[in-house]
Amino acid sequence: MRKLTIGLVGYGNVGSGLVQFLQKKKNFIKNKFQVEFAFKAICDKTIPDRKPAVPEGTLLTADYKELLKDPEITTIVELIGGVHPAREIILDAIKNGKHVVTANKSVISSHGKELFEQAQAHSVNLLYESSVMAGVPSIKMLSEGLAGNKFNAVYGIINGTCNYILSEMTSKKLSFAQALEQAQKNGFAESDPTLDINGMDSAHKIAILVNLAIRKFINLKEIHTEGIQHISHDDIEHAERLGLTIKLLAIAKRVHHELEVRVHPTLISKDHPLASINGVMNALYIDADPMGKILMSGEGAGQMAAASGVVADLINLASRSEKTAPRFFCNTHAESTEMQVIKIDQIMTKFYLRFMATDKPGVLAQIAGVLGKYDVGINSVTQNVHNKAATVPVVMLTEFAPEQMVRQALEEIHKLPIARGKPVAIRMEKLS
Amino acid sequence: MRKLTIGLVGYGNVGSGLVQFLQKKKNFIKNKFQVEFAFKAICDKTIPDRKPAVPEGTLLTADYKELLKDPEITTIVELIGGVHPAREIILDAIKNGKHVVTANKSVISSHGKELFEQAQAHSVNLLYESSVMAGVPSIKMLSEGLAGNKFNAVYGIINGTCNYILSEMTSKKLSFAQALEQAQKNGFAESDPTLDINGMDSAHKIAILVNLAIRKFINLKEIHTEGIQHISHDDIEHAERLGLTIKLLAIAKRVHHELEVRVHPTLISKDHPLASINGVMNALYIDADPMGKILMSGEGAGQMAAASGVVADLINLASRSEKTAPRFFCNTHAESTEMQVIKIDQIMTKFYLRFMATDKPGVLAQIAGVLGKYDVGINSVTQNVHNKAATVPVVMLTEFAPEQMVRQALEEIHKLPIARGKPVAIRMEKLS
Numbered sequence: 001m002r003k004l005t006i007g008l009v010g011y012g013n014v015g016s017g018l019v020q021f022l023q024k025k026k027n028f029i030k031n032k033f034q035v036e037f038a039f040k041a042i043c044d045k046t047i048p049d050r051k052p053a054v055p056e057g058t059l060l061t062a063d064y065k066e067l068l069k070d071p072e073i074t075t076i077v078e079l080i081g082g083v084h085p086a087r088e089i090i091l092d093a094i095k096n097g098k099h100v101v102t103a104n105k106s107v108i109s110s111h112g113k114e115l116f117e118q119a120q121a122h123s124v125n126l127l128y129e130s131s132v133m134a135g136v137p138s139i140k141m142l143s144e145g146l147a148g149n150k151f152n153a154v155y156g157i158i159n160g161t162c163n164y165i166l167s168e169m170t171s172k173k174l175s176f177a178q179a180l181e182q183a184q185k186n187g188f189a190e191s192d193p194t195l196d197i198n199g200m201d202s203a204h205k206i207a208i209l210v211n212l213a214i215r216k217f218i219n220l221k222e223i224h225t226e227g228i229q230h231i232s233h234d235d236i237e238h239a240e241r242l243g244l245t246i247k248l249l250a251i252a253k254r255v256h257h258e259l260e261v262r263v264h265p266t267l268i269s270k271d272h273p274l275a276s277i278n279g280v281m282n283a284l285y286i287d288a289d290p291m292g293k294i295l296m297s298g299e300g301a302g303q304m305a306a307a308s309g310v311v312a313d314l315i316n317l318a319s320r321s322e323k324t325a326p327r328f329f330c331n332t333h334a335e336s337t338e339m340q341v342i343k344i345d346q347i348m349t350k351f352y353l354r355f356m357a358t359d360k361p362g363v364l365a366q367i368a369g370v371l372g373k374y375d376v377g378i379n380s381v382t383q384n385v386h387n388k389a390a391t392v393p394v395v396m397l398t399e400f401a402p403e404q405m406v407r408q409a410l411e412e413i414h415k416l417p418i419a420r421g422k423p424v425a426i427r428m429e430k431l432s
Numbered sequence: 433m434r435k436l437t438i439g440l441v442g443y444g445n446v447g448s449g450l451v452q453f454l455q456k457k458k459n460f461i462k463n464k465f466q467v468e469f470a471f472k473a474i475c476d477k478t479i480p481d482r483k484p485a486v487p488e489g490t491l492l493t494a495d496y497k498e499l500l501k502d503p504e505i506t507t508i509v510e511l512i513g514g515v516h517p518a519r520e521i522i523l524d525a526i527k528n529g530k531h532v533v534t535a536n537k538s539v540i541s542s543h544g545k546e547l548f549e550q551a552q553a554h555s556v557n558l559l560y561e562s563s564v565m566a567g568v569p570s571i572k573m574l575s576e577g578l579a580g581n582k583f584n585a586v587y588g589i590i591n592g593t594c595n596y597i598l599s600e601m602t603s604k605k606l607s608f609a610q611a612l613e614q615a616q617k618n619g620f621a622e623s624d625p626t627l628d629i630n631g632m633d634s635a636h637k638i639a640i641l642v643n644l645a646i647r648k649f650i651n652l653k654e655i656h657t658e659g660i661q662h663i664s665h666d667d668i669e670h671a672e673r674l675g676l677t678i679k680l681l682a683i684a685k686r687v688h689h690e691l692e693v694r695v696h697p698t699l700i701s702k703d704h705p706l707a708s709i710n711g712v713m714n715a716l717y718i719d720a721d722p723m724g725k726i727l728m729s730g731e732g733a734g735q736m737a738a739a740s741g742v743v744a745d746l747i748n749l750a751s752r753s754e755k756t757a758p759r760f761f762c763n764t765h766a767e768s769t770e771m772q773v774i775k776i777d778q779i780m781t782k783f784y785l786r787f788m789a790t791d792k793p794g795v796l797a798q799i800a801g802v803l804g805k806y807d808v809g810i811n812s813v814t815q816n817v818h819n820k821a822a823t824v825p826v827v828m829l830t831e832f833a834p835e836q837m838v839r840q841a842l843e844e845i846h847k848l849p850i851a852r853g854k855p856v857a858i859r860m861e862k863l864s
Contacts, residue, residue, distance in 0.1 A: 144747075
């Protein structure tokens with residue numbers, strides 16, 4: 001029987017879930033893996049008096065350094081989230097020779113390079129399965145399960161809040177505001193949902209996946225990130241009629257010798273497996289060479305889902321010999337310097353465009369004229385039957401066009417006398 | 433740079449694919465994982481003179497014992513398939529202190545217990561990722577990715593040939609024989625497709641998954657196995673009208689403290705993600721506690737897909753310290769003795785039933801009467817508009833009923849004077 005003595009930093013939702021998980025499944029894990037876990041000490045800044053209480057015999061402290069001083073504690077589990085002081089605590093743990101397991105996407109995406117270098121230098125492991133899709137083993141899939149494959153593209157529905165909101169807007173014909181309220185009421189959105197709905201949460205996660213795919217932490221600022229705040233129910237309905245559905249996709253793909261990394265609402269075919277990933281479910285759709293297309297989906301957030309990913313890391317850690325240096329895939333990657341992220345202006349995509357315009361003859365010709373001037377080809381046009389409304393929608397799907405040209409065309413169209421309101425532009429993605 | 437020296441046994445389709453894979457991706461793997469692979473010797477019973485040739489400097493032999501004698505070879509890759517002599521070669525390799533990587537579902541499902549015990553006794557690893565879904569990392573997912581979870585149920589579409597045939601029958605309105613011919617023409621079915629279409633291939637694979645889930649190799653004879661040979665296009669059409677689709681599912685689930693393990697054509701809702709897994713794609717749908725539902729899909733067969741799983745095993749192996757005893761999850765499971773497989777007679781399922789009967793008044797009453805006698809509840813009945821045909825189909829969906837009672841009822845109905853032909857019965861499964 002192997003024993004792993006843990007110091008836990010952060011006793012909030014996931015932290016207390018983890019303790020519960022390991023208490024409840026103690027015998028199951030002992031029998032199945034011959035591993036026993038003990039929480040020797042728990043650190044929480046505001047020592048919690050809420051239930052559940054800490055396990056008997058566990059030290060409760062507000063000073064994480066007490067955990068690092070204890071030689072019996074071999075592993076620190078960091079569950080406080082955010083960049084600071086998480087980064088400092090993890091570094092401190094590593095320098096004290098402790099293995100670290102974390103669920104913290106912010107610190108891994110922003111300081112991963114430094115943290116993994118330090119972990120390697122101090123011969124400890126730094127594991128982070130829960131940071132992307134909680135207990136759905138996306139990290140292990142990319143780093144180990146598909147080891148040897150070259151990743152051509154990764155498409156992720158990796159924010160449950162956004163996916164829930166978009167699903168509700170679609171199935172129940174709600175506005176964004178109504179669906180957000182619903183999400184908050186059902187516990188699927190924080191009271192301050194900014195980082196979820198503005199796409200930043202997905203950007204953090206795709207940065208982690210990109211590192212696994214090409215072994216390079218890109219700067220978060222290089223990821224073009226748009227949220228779902230501006231998606232209107234009208235666009236969902238127009239899309240439906242065109243056989244499309246709107247998802248917040250995190251996209252990373254190789255284009256020649258460069259890299260596209262972006263997060264934005266995306267129109268995909270309703271027939272694609274990702275289109276049927278609804279509610280709080282997350283999914284990854286990977287195009288790998290030679291494995292082809294791989295899909296993985298499951299609940300990518302929540303107390304027990306996050307705890308599950310941490311437990312998998314802990315069991316994996318315990319299965320390794322303690323004396324040998326860490327050779328986990330997650331932190332042995334060499335940095336790949338040659339791949340650069342393409343600026344969003346320079347990418348080519350197809351667009352869904354919606355213009356609101358006055359209902360006059362010649363409107364279509366004017367809009368099409370401007371698009372033509374910027375070399376933006378039009379694939380289809382839909383002008384719905386209009387019942388003498390002063391303003392009517394003109395919906396167009398474009399051919400592949402450079403982002404920059406589309407934007408310039410939209411600005412010019414916006415200034416036309418016939419234009420009513422800002423044009424809507426949503427990128428389309430063909431996922432074969 | 434770590435070096436792994438390999439002896440390959442079996443230089444057929446997958447074997448030569450593996451050699452190609454590692455030659456083509458040599459630099460990629462070196463840079464990404466700091467690992468180098470060398471094939472020191474290749475054994476093939478009929479020394480192949482076909483292309484591709486063996487790598488330069490590689491010994492080609494018909495005697496596998498030459499590979500075992502070489503102290504530089506630390507790892508044997510077994511790709512000959514079948515139970516014998518694969519079992520003997522693997523055992524011999526283990527006893528000579530070599531790690532073994534295999535893609536062989538037959539030998540793992542039938543002799544896994546013995547092989548893993550020997551591997552553990554001799555402190556070597558025995559890895560087998562490719563044995564279930566080729567390079568789609570199902571083994572790693574169950575054993576490591578979801579470590580700590582309790583598996584309530586595993587549903588698999590794990591035979592590409594059958595899934596291709598059923599998909600073609602559905603989308604192109606082909607008969608079984610036509611679709612099989614198509615599959616053979618396109619290289620998706622062997623010239624002797626027996627083991628695929630009779631469900632045995634899926635039975636082997638679900639046995640391996642059951643061991644990962646509950647740490648017990650069940651006897652293959654305990655798996656109730658039916659193939660797809662008897663599926664007619666009529667039933668696919670009736671099912672479609674009821675919002676259902678037919679898949680060959682391998683099913684393993686806990687029912688109270690027992691286990692149901694079975695392989696058979698199964699009607700599932702068209703809305704379920706598994707229903708959209710078409711063609712040669714494979715999928716696993718897992719119900720785990722606490723992770724809930726997890727779906728994983730991809731191409732589960734083919735030369736490069738199989739090679740990809742073997743490469744993942746080799747890279748994982750190389751990432752482990754060579755001196756330490758193997759603690760991979762795949763072979764450290766303790767045997768769980770208490771779980772027993774329920775006999776098929778005793779399980780409860782819902783059924784789709786189709787009776788061909790003479791078109792006379794009172795037919796329905798007679799059939800329903802017999803079902804009632806055996807306590808088989810009827811959920812719905814469909815009798816299609818009949819244009820004076822002498823024989824008409826009566827399609828029924830039952831409530832949950834014991835298998836044994838349904839069979840007895842069907843035998844009795846078959847003997848009714850109104851019956852024309854043997855009743856068709858296809859189990860239904862509700863996958864939430």
